[in-house]
Amino acid sequence: MSIAMPAPDAGTIAKRGRIVAAMRSIVPGEGVMDDPDALRPWESDGLTAYRQPPMLVVLPETVEQVSAVLRWCHAEGVRVVPRGSGTSLSGGALPLADAVLLGMGKFKRVLHIDYEDRVAVVQPGVTNLAITQAVEGRGFYYAPDPSSQIACSIGGNVAENSGGVHCLKYGLTTNNVLGVELVLMDGEVVRLGGDRLDPAGLDMLGVVVGSEGLLGVVTEVTVRILPKPETARAVLVGFPDAESAGACVAQVIAEGIIPAGMEMMDRPAIHAAEAFVNVGYPLDVGALLIVEVDGPAAECDHLIGEIVRIADGNGATTIRVSTDEAERMAFWAGRKAAFPAVGRISPDYYCMDGTIPRRRLPEVLRQMEELSAHYGLGVANVFHAGDGNLHPLIFYDANIPGELDRAEEFGNAILRLCVEVGGVLTGEHGVGIEKRDLMPEMFGEEDLKQQQRVKCAFDAELLLNPGKVFPTLHRCAELGRVHVHHGALPFPELERF
Amino acid sequence: MLAPRDAQDLRQIVADAAVAGRTLELVGGGTRRGFGAPRETTEVSLAGLSGVIDYDPAELVLTVRPGTALADIQALVASEGQMLAFEPWGGEGSTIGGAVAAGVAGSRRVTAGSARDHLLGFTAVSGRGETFVAGAKVVKNVTGYDLPKLLAGSWGRLGAMTELTLKVLPAPRMTVTLAAQGLSPVAAHAAMACALGSNAEISAAAHLRRGLTLLRVSGFVPSVEARCGAVPAILARHCEPRRLAEAEGASLWAEAMTGDALAGAVRWQVHLPPRHAPALIDRLQPLGIDWAMDWGGGRLWVALDGEGQEVREEAARLDGEAALVRAPGTMRAHIPAIHPRAAGLAALEQRVRRAFDPTGVFATGRFLEDVHADQLPA
Numbered sequence: 001m002s003i004a005m006p007a008p009d010a011g012t013i014a015k016r017g018r019i020v021a022a023m024r025s026i027v028p029g030e031g032v033m034d035d036p037d038a039l040r041p042w043e044s045d046g047l048t049a050y051r052q053p054p055m056l057v058v059l060p061e062t063v064e065q066v067s068a069v070l071r072w073c074h075a076e077g078v079r080v081v082p083r084g085s086g087t088s089l090s091g092g093a094l095p096l097a098d099a100v101l102l103g104m105g106k107f108k109r110v111l112h113i114d115y116e117d118r119v120a121v122v123q124p125g126v127t128n129l130a131i132t133q134a135v136e137g138r139g140f141y142y143a144p145d146p147s148s149q150i151a152c153s154i155g156g157n158v159a160e161n162s163g164g165v166h167c168l169k170y171g172l173t174t175n176n177v178l179g180v181e182l183v184l185m186d187g188e189v190v191r192l193g194g195d196r197l198d199p200a201g202l203d204m205l206g207v208v209v210g211s212e213g214l215l216g217v218v219t220e221v222t223v224r225i226l227p228k229p230e231t232a233r234a235v236l237v238g239f240p241d242a243e244s245a246g247a248c249v250a251q252v253i254a255e256g257i258i259p260a261g262m263e264m265m266d267r268p269a270i271h272a273a274e275a276f277v278n279v280g281y282p283l284d285v286g287a288l289l290i291v292e293v294d295g296p297a298a299e300c301d302h303l304i305g306e307i308v309r310i311a312d313g314n315g316a317t318t319i320r321v322s323t324d325e326a327e328r329m330a331f332w333a334g335r336k337a338a339f340p341a342v343g344r345i346s347p348d349y350y351c352m353d354g355t356i357p358r359r360r361l362p363e364v365l366r367q368m369e370e371l372s373a374h375y376g377l378g379v380a381n382v383f384h385a386g387d388g389n390l391h392p393l394i395f396y397d398a399n400i401p402g403e404l405d406r407a408e409e410f411g412n413a414i415l416r417l418c419v420e421v422g423g424v425l426t427g428e429h430g431v432g433i434e435k436r437d438l439m440p441e442m443f444g445e446e447d448l449k450q451q452q453r454v455k456c457a458f459d460a461e462l463l464l465n466p467g468k469v470f471p472t473l474h475r476c477a478e479l480g481r482v483h484v485h486h487g488a489l490p491f492p493e494l495e496r497f
Numbered sequence: 498m499l500a501p502r503d504a505q506d507l508r509q510i511v512a513d514a515a516v517a518g519r520t521l522e523l524v525g526g527g528t529r530r531g532f533g534a535p536r537e538t539t540e541v542s543l544a545g546l547s548g549v550i551d552y553d554p555a556e557l558v559l560t561v562r563p564g565t566a567l568a569d570i571q572a573l574v575a576s577e578g579q580m581l582a583f584e585p586w587g588g589e590g591s592t593i594g595g596a597v598a599a600g601v602a603g604s605r606r607v608t609a610g611s612a613r614d615h616l617l618g619f620t621a622v623s624g625r626g627e628t629f630v631a632g633a634k635v636v637k638n639v640t641g642y643d644l645p646k647l648l649a650g651s652w653g654r655l656g657a658m659t660e661l662t663l664k665v666l667p668a669p670r671m672t673v674t675l676a677a678q679g680l681s682p683v684a685a686h687a688a689m690a691c692a693l694g695s696n697a698e699i700s701a702a703a704h705l706r707r708g709l710t711l712l713r714v715s716g717f718v719p720s721v722e723a724r725c726g727a728v729p730a731i732l733a734r735h736c737e738p739r740r741l742a743e744a745e746g747a748s749l750w751a752e753a754m755t756g757d758a759l760a761g762a763v764r765w766q767v768h769l770p771p772r773h774a775p776a777l778i779d780r781l782q783p784l785g786i787d788w789a790m791d792w793g794g795g796r797l798w799v800a801l802d803g804e805g806q807e808v809r810e811e812a813a814r815l816d817g818e819a820a821l822v823r824a825p826g827t828m829r830a831h832i833p834a835i836h837p838r839a840a841g842l843a844a845l846e847q848r849v850r851r852a853f854d855p856t857g858v859f860a861t862g863r864f865l866e867d868v869h870a871d872q873l874p875a
Contacts, residue, residue, distance in 0.1 A: 116690040117771050117795075140694070161639045168636070174643065175614050190841045195770045197795050198600060198650070200818040200836035202846050203613050206646020210639050230696040250555040256578055256667030256717075296696060298723030299716065355635045357556050387637040388556075427637040435640070442640055443630070450629045450853070451642045457848035469641070482515075482625065482855045 002408055003091075003433050005052065006467045008098035012078055016055060019078060023058050023100065026068045031106075033057040042101055045083070046148070047091040047434055049350075049404060054081065054095035059103045063181065063189060063219040066102070070217065071187025073100060079463050080185070082213040084124065084156025087148040089351060090432025092160060092212045092468060099466075102217060104155050110134045111220070118225050119178060119195045124155025124218045128162070131223060140225040143170035146428070147336070155218045161210030163428035165261040165335075168386035170226070172428070174209040181220035182208060185459040195222050207454060212430050213465040215458040229294035232260065233304055234328045237311045238285030238318035242266060245287035246361040248314040249385045252291065255310065257303055261292040262386035263335050266365065269342070269380040269393070273334035276341035281334050282318045289385065290331050338382045339393065346378065346395035350407045354418030355427035358388045367417055368392060375410040377403070389427035390418065416441055431469045439471050448472070453479050498524075499541045504620070504628070504659035510541060511657060511858060512626025520861045523653035525564060525595025528588035532599070533652070533834040533863035535826040543594055546659055554579055557636050558617065560662045563594025580668040582609040586755055594658055600650025603754045604701035604713065607693065607792040613649040615664045621648065621656035624854025634662045647849070654864065655853035669700075669715035673725050674746025677710040677736035682775035682790070685710045688735035689793040690771065695731045697724045703753035704790040711749055712738060752789065756798030756822070759787040763824045765808045767797040769817025780811045804828055809836065833865040 012019070016034075023032045033039060039053040060066045073080050079099035086093050095101045107123035110131070114120075115138050120131055128149040131142040145164035146152055152162065157173045158180060170176070179193030192205040199205065208215050239245040245264055252259065265273065265288045274281040281288060289311070293303040304321055311319050322328035334341075342349045356364055365381065372379045378395035392414055396407035415425050415435065419442050425435045439448060448470060455462070456476035466473070499521075501507040514521050520538045524530070527542075547564035554577040561570060567585060570593050574580055584603025585596035602611040618632030631644035648655055680688060685704035692699045692712050701713040714724050728738055741749070752758045756766065769777065771794030778788055778797070784807060787800045799808050799819075809819040809832075818836035821829065838846065843866060850867065854860065860867045 114770075114772070115694060116687070118690075118694055119770075161643065163637060163639075171610065171614065172637070172639070174646070175610055184845070188841050190845060191839070192842070194816060196768045196817060197606065197792060198602070198611050198613075198768055200768075200820065201838050201842070202655075202849060203600075203646045203650055204842065204846065204849070206613055206649075207642055207644065207849075209646075210643045227694050227696055253557065253667070254555045256670065258667060295698060296720060296723055296727070299698075299720030302717050302719040355633075355637050357553070357558075357635055359553070359556065384637070388635055389637045423635050424633045424638040424640045426640050427635075428639055430639055431641065439641065442633075446627050447629045447631065448641075450623060450627075451631070451644065453852035454642055454644070454647075454849060457845065457852045480852075480855060 002405060003050070003437060005096060005433070006473070008096065012098040013055065019076070019100070020056055022072050023056065023069065026072065027058055027060050027065050031059045031061065042095060045086040045091060045093040046089040047094065047432065049398070050091050050094050050433065052095050052097060054101035055098055057101045057103055059106050061106045063183065066183045066217055066219055067187045067189055069100070069102065070183055070185055074186045074461065074463060077461065077463065079466055081465050082159070082217045084153035084159065085127065085151050087152045087156065088160060088430060088432060089353070090426065090430040090434040092430050092432040094433055096467065104153065104217070107155070107219065114195065115140065117195060119222055120225050121195070121220065121222045122154055124158070124221055125153050128152050128154055128157055135225050136228065139228050141228045142223055143176055143226055144173050154221050154223065158209050158218050158221055159211065159213045160430040163389070165263060165384060168262065168384070169258050169260050174206060177205070177209055177221060177223055179222035180205060180208060180218045182216040182218055184216050185461070185464045193222065212432060212469050214455055214469060215464070231297050231300050232292060232294040232328060233300045234290055234292040234322045234331045235304060235307050235311070236318070236320040236331045237289040237291065237316045238282040239287045239289065239314070239316055241286040242365050243362045244315045245289050246358060248289065248311050248316070250358060251310045251314065252307060253386065255306065257306060259291050259386060260294040261290070263290045264288065264383040264385040265335060265338065266381040268378065269338050269382050272341040272345050272380055273338050276344055277333050277337045279330045279334045285317055290335055335382065342380055342393045342395065347397040347399065350394040350396060350411055352390070352392045352394065352411050352414050353426050353429040354415050354423055355387065355389045356418050356421050356423035358385070360421040364390070364417060364421060368414060371410055371413050375406050377407055377410055384427070387427070388423065412438060433468055436469055437471045439469070449474065449479055456480065499539060500545055501541065502545045504546060504622070507541070507546065507657055507659060508622045508626060508628055511622045511624065514858050515624060515626050515856050518856065519858070521858055522861045522863065523598070523657050523859070525592030525598070526566070526587065526590035528591045529595060529599050532822060534829050534865055536862040538861040541657070543592065543657070549573065550660060554665070557665050558634055558662060559665050560634060560660060561593055562660060563592060563658050565593050567591045567593050567596050574665050575668060578668055579665045581615065581663060582666040583611050583615050584754070585612065593661060597649050597661060598651060598653050598658070604703055604750055604791050607702065607795060608700050613646045616645040616649045616661060617664050618662040619645055619648055619658045620660040621658045623656045624856060624858040632662065636664050652864070654850055654859045654867070671718045671721045672713060672715040673721055674741045674749065675712040675714060675725065675728055675738035676741050677738045679708045680704065680710050680736055682778045684735065685790065686771060686775050686794045688732055691732060691735055692728065693793050697728050697731055701750070702793040703750065704794070705749065705753060706788050709749065710736065711753060713750070753791045756789055756800065759789060759798055759800035761787055761800030761802050763801055763803065763805055763828065764822050765799045765805065765819045766822045767799060767808065767812045767817050767819045768795060769797065769812060769815055771795045773815035773817060777811055777815050777817065781808060804832070806832065835864060835866070837866060
């Protein structure tokens with residue numbers, strides 16, 4: 001519990017009654033909640049170690065309401081924390097004691113589907129899986145598939161640039177979103193992109209996706225939908241150690257194969273998963289790979305043959321090819337249950353999310369074992385092997401004083417290690433509050449200032465989702481300062497932030 | 498023309514210009530100078546910043562300096578059986594930095610994404626004369642704002658990239674072009690939509706004015722053969738595609754992708770919902786246009802003699818946007834190259850631009866709206 005949030009503003013809290021009344025005048029009925037009991041369910045997101053009931057919750061139903069809420073808060077200097085389904089694993093939607101929590105859950109409609117041009121226009125509260133469900137009758141699907149896809153909303157996916165097991169082949173959210181309607185903190189509504197490719201001007205959509213709710217509130221999303229692959233087949237491969245599994249992954253890619261999914265599990269993860277779901281994972285291996293290919297049957301047959309050959313050449317001790325859909329699902333069942341499986345063997349666990357260059361995997365795993373011994377906490381690894389995205393699960397018991405702190409320190413050490421070997425702090429979960437204070441490990445002061453200047457272009461008063469992503473809050477005026485020694489500025493009449 | 502030898506030189510040049518209130522235009526191969534208004538400014542050649550910094554094929558990551566020739570990079574990755582999947586293209590001497598800054602993409606863009614989807618990270622000098630990095634050198638990363646998206650396609654208005662990290666992908670082992678003859682624009686759009694929405698995994702689809710519809714099938718040999726075999730049945734209601742010889746296919750794709758072969762002194766590039774492309778062609782016919790559809794209709798090249806401002810107006814009525822990619826200087830002096838944005842978005846863009854370049858070092862007058870918006874009251 002080492003991450004501090006910005007101090008609540010006493011002036012804002014003092015005028016809470018007036019804020020509630022103003023919000024009620026904008027969002028009628030039960031869309032504004034201020035009763036302490038009603039606020040409690042909103043006190044955290046997927047990063048459950050951190051809890052803070054919001055000052056109040058507002059659940060708007062129209063873009064006009066969103067715009068009016070933000071305009072009023074902007075004029076009054078009230079902070080706002082946007083929230084989708086609240087499944088963020090990095091604390092992106094953690095409320096603040098002096099902020100309005102703006103829940104987008106009532107924006108639940110699929111607005112328009114065009115199968116010829118392969119686009120769907122949906123409201124931000126539609127869940128990731130519901131997009132696929134809306135189009136699958138016609139043989140289409142929405143490709144990004146974060147593990148929380150039953151619950152997580154597309155608006156949240158846009159904020160976090162969510163990934164999933166299929167993103168090596170099909171891309172992250174940013175590669176699958178064509179446009180958004182966005183409300184800025186001052187209430188202005190802008191459209192970025194739409195149902196066409198490569199919109200004119202600077203790629204504002206590109207910077208909004210993955211901005212973790214700091215730049216604006218998304219009220220509509222246009223996504224591209226893809227034809228559902230004709231078939232999918234998977235291979236389950238056991239290796240004596242992570243080295244040989246890693247070599248197999250590298251060779252698969254070097255030979256020109258981009259599998260639909262390529263997942264690795266280490267020994268503790270394999271054992272936890274097998275004990276939980278009993279799908280016949282080999283228990284005598286040091287690393288397990290699930291490689292899935294999709295596409296026309298002829299392609300799958302060919303690629304499966306190649307993958308089996310490569311696995312064999314890299315010392316695989318078990319190779320099983322799925323013969324039917326049930327078996328393919330069984331291969332995945334253990335991987336997909338890895339988190340709850342770990343939840344059974346440890347009272348609590350902490351899921352990390354760094355990315356590394358794949359070639360550094362063996363040494364990263366070795367050092368992680370050393371760190372595990374040092375901190376006295378167990379760790380299991382699941383790994384999106386194709387793209388180098390590691391998910392170490394750290395075991396701890398929150399009821400033992402100091403263990404959560406130790407788990408966080410262990411996690412931080414892992415992320416520092418990821419950066420040290422040329423990787424990054426987060427591959428798909430976002431910075432949020434969780435990795436906020438580690439940002440200087442990856443970025444220098446000038447790098448962070450440049451990002452914050454972009455924030456200032458959208459929200460100059462820093463009212464939207466403050467306390468997330470950036471370790472140090474600089475006032476925009478300070479960031480915008482231009483040092484002029486001799487000559488005058490070319491546009492002296494301009495306001496510099 | 499200034500010619501920095503390295504990133505440090507470049508930083509000094511930008512910092513000096515910022516202090517002195519001068520403007521600078523960043524030049525790669527100089528092959529796209531004709532985009533935007535005629536302007537008088539100091540050019541900075543990035544040719545001296547060239548070469549590959551790191552390339553690890555198994556990691557799918559390539560780090561290069563901006564002045565490296567695009568052709569050299571394409572040859573390098575091809576030697577490892579890989580490609581830049583966004584299919585960047587350009588004239589003789591075109592550089593990777595220029596292609597990315599111009600947001601150039603080829604026919605595969607419809608399925609594989611654009612330059613913005615493949616720029617993973619960069620080091621750049623901002624208009625403040627400060628060096629900064631963004632993104633990273635791994636294929637999957639969400640740490641901090643995705644500034645590479647902003648820099649790709651920004652035409653050098655935010656910063657001078659000194660190092661680019663790009664995602665590379667395996668090149669297909671085999672590519673076949675299927676072609677159908679005699680379709681109208683409406684029928685061609687329907688056929689392309691059917692093909693792109695099918696399981697045949699068509700990677701590109703284009704239609705040329707002379708009634709030639711092109712579909713690209715690529716991948717591993719057994720898969721390509723099977724999919725080529727499946728296409729006639731998939732398109733049975735639309736057309737009868739036949740297989741073209743490889744060389745013939747390649748030259749036709751170049752035509753669809755660049756618009757270079759079109760007749761007319763003025764050329765527009767229109768991005769629009771593919772379903773509206775036939776209607777746009779129809780509405781512009783009275784102007785005597787030549788045209789080509791790429792991206793299944795999502796990109797329409799329009800060429801004509803005369804200004805043809807109607808192209809932009811009609812495109813806008815059909816939810817499209819038109820960029821003026823080739824025109825005489827007199828026309829470029831008064832018609833913005835990039836399609837105008839709605840007022841709120843334009844103002845936001847200008848704020849973002851100033852976040853990188855507060856004194857307007859990179860505001861050379863090439864983009865008319867930049868000057869215009871800066872003169873608006875804040």
